Amino acid sequence: MLDAVLARANTWMLEHIDPKWIDYVASNTMTDLNRRLNGFIWTYELQAQVVAVRDEAPGVKTFVMRPNQLWQGFEPGQHVELVLPIRDVQGLPVKRFYSVSPQPQGRFSITVKQTRQGRASRWLHERLQVGQRLPISQAQGRFCRRTDQARLLYLCAGSGITPCHSMVSAALAGPAAQRPDMQVIAQFREADDLIFKDDLAAWKQAGVKVDTLFSSGSPQGLPASRLDAEQLRRLCPDLARREVYLCGPEGFMHGMIQALQSLGVDPLRIHTERFTVSHLTPSTGFSVAGTEVRFKHIDACFTMTAADEGKTLLQAALDHGVNLERGCTQGMCGTCKLSVHDGEISGNVLGRAVYMCTSYPASRQIVLGP
Ligand SMILES: Cc1cc2nc3c(=O)[nH]c(=O)nc-3n(C[C@H](O)[C@H](O)[C@H](O)COP(=O)(O)OP(=O)(O)OC[C@H]3O[C@@H](n4cnc5c(N)ncnc54)[C@H](O)[C@@H]3O)c2cc1C
């Protein structure tokens, strides 16, 4: 009862008073008593409190969350890391990333698909309720539309629609004059798996071209339809002029990158976000000594030596004094992601996207950039 009242009071306060003032007052009155009374406001820890939970589709839930005053906001397409009150096999708190979508009044939402035997998604679905609080990270990731990109194709499958949902929702909520030309192609297994059904309908109303495909058959009884190059060309005739934002299961993404490239889409126009990670080993037989690595965007360069053997590109760059942005260092969060402009790279690579923290050089000259 007290918790529910406190949760409502916190939400009201954070939505009516400038968070900077709340932070100022809280940090100047940080006593043990205040911390015990209200650890959501009297804290140095970024947390989010659940304000609503809704079923999006079978096995998919959306959690609307109110972050505390320490939240610095997010770019549509970014994600946060949630820290759950359960432990992994090593006894450490379970942490997972989820894409954030904009919500009114400074809130955000995450949409979680329950994976089979998934520890975190199962806990979120079965345990997380309105009023509960979780520690979160600040928003991170580079899967965000640049404002100078005027024509976009969002190509997604399953829960991979979540970061695209964030970008499309934010663009539609902004001024019409600044709205890009957006097209969405979303693939699901069957009609019941459709996520954001109402939003997809609203986007169509707002003039976005939206196509949904069902790989196990469509609601109208039409035959199953799995996206391939031919269908992509038919659904999006001006494909080569669009920036493509791609997110979905690993197999879907690899298939789509091949299809896009076979249709002449510039690899540097294909922007990817992956939810799982694979292939993390360096290519055998390549000796790194003498490899020159150049970073176009920061005008930096270094040459690898024998001492860099076995190091990831991120580690080697850091050891040579090139300070690169990074987060999880496990190939998940995408903070270190760059595009390869020239050369060969092995390890955690998807199309032209290189996850620097889990990738290795495979040619003598490498040029990287945004
Ligand atoms: C940048 C980023 C953003 C993400 N955004 C979202 C999001 O918006 N919504 C969302 O639902 N998930 C998202 N994810 C995936 C999420 O972080 C978890 O990996 C997912 O919820 C599964 O965690 P789990 O603990 O339930 O499963 P685990 O206990 O980690 O895994 C259980 C089983 O499921 C498999 N598995 C794990 N993850 C996935 C997956 N993503 N798809 C299919 N099988 C999987 C594992 O191989 C394992 O066999 C994102 C991941 C990243 C890296």
Ligand code: FES
């Ligand atoms: S993917 Fe997180 S730092 Fe590389």
